[in-house]
Structure formats: C-alpha cells, structure tokens
Amino acid sequence: MSTEAAPIANNFLRTIVDDDLKSGKHATIVTRFPPEPNGYLHIGHAKSICINFGLAQDFGGRCHLRFDDTNPVKEEQEYIDSIKESVHWLGFDWGEHLYYASDYFEQLYQWALHLIREGKAYVEDLSAEEIRNHRGTLTEPGRESPFRNRTVEENLDLFQRMRAGEFPDGARVLRAKIDMAAPNLNLRDPVLYRILHAPHPHVGDAWKIYPMYDFAHGQSDAIEGITHSICTLEFDAHRPLYDWFLDNLPVPNRPRQYEFARLNLTYTVMSKRKLHELVNSKTVSGWDDPRMPTLMGIRRRGYTPEAVRAFCARIGVSRSDSWIDVSVLEECVREDLNERAPRALAVLRPLKVVIANYPEGQVEEFEAANHPQNPDRGNRAVPFSREIFIEQDDFMETPPKGFFRMTPGTEVRLRYAYIVRCTGVVRDETGAVVEVRCEYDPASRGGSAADGRKIKGTIHWVSAAHCVEAEVRLFDRLFSDPNPDRGGADYKQFLNPQSVEVLPAAKLEASLVEADSETRYQFERQGYFRADPVDSKPGRPVFNRIVTLKDTWARR
C-alpha cells in the first residue's frame, strides 16, 4: 500500500544518530520504548514508538521494549499485556529484547550501596512534608536535612533494614547527596528509594523498597547498552540527574538522553488521568471506545496501523511544543483506506423511492466495481428493483443553488443503475416526505444516457427488497473544542454531545452481511466503515464509521 512509502523526513534525532554512526561513536544504535505499565497506550505513545523503533529500523540497530515498572502501587499485569499487544498491532517487534526495570532491582540496589559508601547518598528520616519544606522554592535554595551527614555505616545499616522491610511505608527514604542549593530542583538531594510494602506485578513481593524513576532509568539504559535514550521534553530538567548517576556509578555503558516534544492532538485529551476519568465516569464505553485516543480505541474504530504510522511520519519530530490537528490523522486513514477499501453501497438514513414506471416484481442486476480506480479488483452484482432506498440528504424538494442530487423535475443518476426523474412525493399527516416517486429512463441501463446527455448528479441507493438492515455507529470527535484543556477550565464541559450517533436501521447492500471486522469498506459517498469486532454477530454486523469522506459540498 502506498501509505507505507511515507517519505522519511529529516529530524534532529536522525541527524544525531547519523552523526554518531558516521563518526564511529557507535557501531550500532540501540533505542528503547519504556512505558510504565500503569495504563493503556495512546496515540501519543505511538509517536514515541515510531520514533524509537523507527530509528532502530532505519539505521540498522535494535529497539528494546522495557517496562519502567518502578512503582508497583500503580502498575498491573493487564497493562503489561495490553501494551505489548498494542506495540505489536502498530507493527513493531522487539524480538528477544523484552525487559523490565524491575529485573535490575538487585543491581540498582548494589549501586545504591555504592553511592552510600562513596558518601553520595544517605538515609533520610524526614517525612515527605518535611522534605518538601526543606526543598526550597523556585527562587530560594533548599536547606540541608539534619540527617544528611550520617555516617556511611549508619546509612548502610538503615538502608539494608529498609530493604529487609523493618520500617513502614514512608518512614524513611534514600536520598542522593548532591546540592540543596542547585537551581535545578531535581538536583536538590533527590529521593532514590522509598519504602513500599506492595506486591509488584513482575517481581512479586521480593522487594519492600522501590527505586524512583530517576535512579532506575539511566542505569537501566546503561545495563541494556542503550545508545540513544529518547524521551519527552518534560524530562529535559532530569538530564543532569540522569548524567550524575552515570558519572558516579560504575555503569557498563554511557547512554545519552535526548528529548522531543510530545504529541498534542486537537479535540481530544491525552493525559492518563483524564482518560481514566472518561472511562470511570462511563462517559465512554471503555478504554477501547472508538472515540478514545487510545491505541485500543483507534484500533477498534477501524484505523489501520499503517495509517497511524503514516501519521507519525507526517507530523515530524522536533523540540517545539506543537498541536497537531486531528484532521491530519483523519487524512492519513483516508489515504490508506482509499487505496485498500472495497466499495459498497449503503444508505444510512433511508428514504423510500418508488420508480413508478418500473415493472413490479422485476429484478435486474448491475455490475458494480469493487474499486473503480482499480479494475483488477473486479465487480460484484447489485440487485435493482422498483422500490429502493436513497439517502435522506440526497433529496430536497426546494434545493439550494448548486444542489445536484434528487429534486423534483430534474434527472439524477442512480449509481450503476438508471437515470431517474423525481415526479412527486408522498407525505405523512405531518406533511413530512415519506416517499419519493420517480420515473426511470429505460434506455439508461447502467447509468449512461443513450443520447449521451450529461447527468451532473449521481447518488447511491439500495434495493428495498434485497438490502439488509444493520446498526451503524457514526463517530465524531469526543470534544467540541480544539483544546479541551484550555485555560484550566473543566475539560468535560467541552464534551461533544454528538460524538456518537447510532443509526439502528441503516440499509446495506446485501453483500455486507458477511463482512468480517478485518475488512474496511468505503460506503460510497459516505466514508470508511468496518464491522465492529466486539458487537457484530454472525449475519448481523454493526458498523463503525472510521472517518467520513471529504465533503466539499457539506462544507459550504
């Protein structure tokens, strides 16, 4: 598919890697994608995955999947499983290189001992609140803890007893002894270990103390031989600390950290907290709700991994804060699906049409192209009869200028079938049009006029007697504001009430009953759809709209 041919745009990370390879600094590069298993992956993670695995792929290196599992109170096996599945779904493979920071706990502990012996770490008895009070502020330096100058022996003894589980949660922590006056707050004697009597999803109850992110990440990178440790911009201020540990510990390798700007997408929220809230409040049906920016949601909606990868390639990588419009993502799926999706006729909001001069009981079959731009993909037969359904939007009694669908007195083409002319309408007691009457031109079989006259409009239809009824779900953006997080306001006030519309009785061309959830269809003139993998039943599909087609008429 052409979407795979996404041009490789240059970016600062590729330049760095390229230079390091050319200069011989590294013979081969090693990157890693390091999620914390405390939630499900979202589109922002996809950017990181594509960067890390993509760099390794393009430069002949390798990329590890490493769970940054240093906080057992938030992490769960279910997240580990889901993350692995999502990375695979996106199309990347870590091969043998699946790691857990928790597998390095013993080494990390030994390194902590090393720092203590060097006089570069100490056991802190102050409470969390006291530590905070001693930390100072953005403009004032911090104050040193009264426990900062304990002897090495005492520190060793206390730290070993912390590990042994002798103290309750929160009683003490291990801190690095750096500089309480450092302008970079991360260097004001950061906490290295905290006591947590909590079982860990990967290493069980082996530990009573757990390392903090800063004490685990760089060292894990060093252990694995990571050459380029790529993370998001908010870790920029942690880099001096990252380097401090590598400088003060006998690590086997010297990785470098590089930061890029995280992905911001309009009309959605990305923070784990808010995503959790949407799920817990039942605002959405779950983590895989098709409106969610989670990879599970995007996947269920029907997006292809190719489209997501094309999106990641298109948005680029830089260090400047940026907001990508969701329409860019939407356009990526269209490009992918336009190429691969077989076409079908489906009427979402049916309006009955009776072709008065068409013989009752007669049925004809027309050849419809599965992919008009690609004849190799063959045709299928679509049945036609006297009573059909068309889209409500495709009929107007008093049309605006430029409307060239069905309207009284003018001709319109029924795709692949005949040219018809509307001759009247049937109304219900409220005056609403419930049926349209037409006459067809028998000489226009297949849709072309015998006399060669041009017909401007072509609309889709489905034979009333041959179509199948199905539920179709139309998804739209979850929020009605480009930035629901704007100005600290409650993002929930921007929820789009129309983010999902369920059409219980759409009329589909019969071939669609057999639709499997893997196949994405283009319902002509409407958009791309796929049978929902969860709610569809054999012979009774439920379709999700992945994305609409561009509609320059509707835009007017």
Place this chain on the structure above:
RNA sequence: UGGGGCGUCGCCAAGCGGUAAGGCACCGGAUUUUGAUUCCGGCAUUCCCAGGUUCGAUCCCUGGCGCCCCAGCCA
C-alpha cells in the same frame, strides 16, 4: 524576580553564514457514473522584536518579548 526549553506560511516542519525544502490545510483549474479519488497550477522579498558583527544572517553576538517545563516518597 531561580533553572531549563522553545519561537520559520493557518497547522506541522527542513534549514546549521551564501540569498526560505516538503507535507497538511486553503484557493484556482482539468478529468470523474463516489460533490471522493487523481491530476495540474497558486500559496513566507521573509524566518518573534530591536540593535550589532559580516560583502552577505533564519542561521553568529547583545538586549527585549512571548509560550512551555521543573518545588511527587509519580513516570
């Protein structure tokens, strides 16, 4: 009013002292039995602002301005 980062077209984004890539969006126009697709063409005398260095600056220097991040025993 501490430290760090960032500021190139509506949205992204190349560019690394030699006279503004590309994509998306948008606007034309052509083809079209999907108002889709495809195809052509247009779209920054200018790079946050002001000075300076230089034959020459988006790229270097100085000074402003704006936005983002950091005060978890989260990552």
